[in-house]
Amino acid sequence: MSGLDRSALLGTGLVVLYTLMISSADAITKFIANGYAAPQLFAFSGAIVVALSWGCARLKRAPQSLRTRCPRAMALRSGLTVVGSVAFFYAFRELPLAEVFVFIGMMPIFAGLFSGLMLGEFLRPAAWAALAAGFVGVLCLFPEGLAAVTTGHVIALFACLCGTFSMLLARYIGRHEDNALAQVFYPNAALSGVMALALPFVYRPMPLADLGWVVAYAGFLFVARWLLVVSLRHLAAYAVTPLMNLQFVWMVLLGAAFFAEIPAFNILLGVAIVIASGVVLVWDQMQPAPLDGSRARLVRRPKIAR
Template identity: 50%
Template sequence: MIVRGRKTVLLGVALTVIYTLLITGADAITKLFSANYAAPQMFALSGGLVAFFCLVAGHRTAATSVLATGCPWIMALRAAATVIGTCAFFYAFKLLPFAEVFLFIAIIPILAALLSRVMLKEYAGGQVWGAMILGVIGIATLFPGGLHSLGAGHLVAFLAVAMGAVSMVASRYIGQRDPGGLLSQVFYPNLALMIVMGGALPFVFVPMSWWDVLWVAYYAALLFGARWVLVAALKLLPAYVVTPLMNLQFLWMVAIGSMAFGERTGAGVFLGAALLITAGAWLVWDQVRAPTPKAAVPAE
């Protein structure tokens, strides 16, 4: 039924908006910690906490349900992409202003659409590509002086979003084939993050105050909620639709960057964000107006 399909789309949109609030809070803590600590120090602890939260959340159905996955190889791909992308985002936040990182996050829909075509056989129509071309124009506003203004921070940010796109498309692949695997999709990437970062931790460890430990615990709680909500959204909507909706992060990131870090956001960044948010709204409209939402999982 059309009504049911539209409810599915709107639920996916609502979950994605909640995700942007949670993940922006987590990103702010990441930027705060990047000034004083190396990535392994933060992510070894937070990854272990998020994995533990998954086990606690799944205790009523036994821990084995959290650990079960019907797509072990794609889960491994998602875990590897999460580890690389998380570390890259950590250093991108260290090297770039908060709001500038957003414009790289906005590249994810384009990469997700390309990967979805290969991995999921989800074909983006003309409306989708039109919206994404508008997004590319928005991204170009970050480099008014041309590509020679590209720096190390930009390259690290691009690596981060490339891995983010791989992780999200892998999540949708798993969600379509393993409907009960919400917690496992959060558990395994964070377990991998804890193990990999734990191996590097002895080389970079710096003593932490209890206050900083509490901040990491708060970060882990936000990250657990954000990733759980995102996995749920990716079960309902294609990755190339979910990711443009994340452009709402720009508003939160500009506000936090200004209030918490004293950053001033240039007019070009605002223009780019306006174009990217318009592109995201275009994609949502394309899904809602369709008689049957593209690639949406039917409501049970």
């Protein structure tokens, strides 16, 4: 362990576990999306996650863990969570799991582009080279080429933009407070509340088995979002997002097992490139900072209003 940043290594392990949890939730989303509208999933699951967050705070006997010192940033993150969740729901309805991953794979590029502006995390040339390689890999992931863009692809792109900015805000908030539960509680409270308003217009009776899937989805999502918030304290956003490309492994397994979706060779090639670029970025983040301070660090206060 000598010579490595132990905090970054812990963050890496948390993100790996996150990918398994969130991929399981994504598979349930695709299953539910075939028979129900988005508000029916998110109104119930969001309420469950809120209850779990509140329950954990009570068990810790620390109600202050649900308070935030960054209300404006938290409100913006909550709004992005609502919009992004709905967009991902319809992206999973329209596209195979592996194709949605095409756009999830673009998130590190977006994070690299915007983390300097929002967080002051500037990348060294080697990290930019890894991001460029990741972009080439993303291009390989399109099963039928760029000319075959559909509405589902546009929705998936929009969803991933929302997800990227939400994660950058999570890292920003994490610099000012360490209450990860608050970052799970408020976005899901917003999601549940907004979806509950639309629920009467789209509600369909759910058998007990489908309700069980909604509960399972909420459980996976609660654990995943908590893990992501904690990991963003240990790794820069541009290093976390490439590592999230491990979701593809789980997506392939779940897609094949439950939806008979087998990715083509070009998708596998693109994934190999994307994951390799992610490994480079994570390794760069794990190296000890040089004495001259040339490694990417926070060089100015973030400009996001608290």
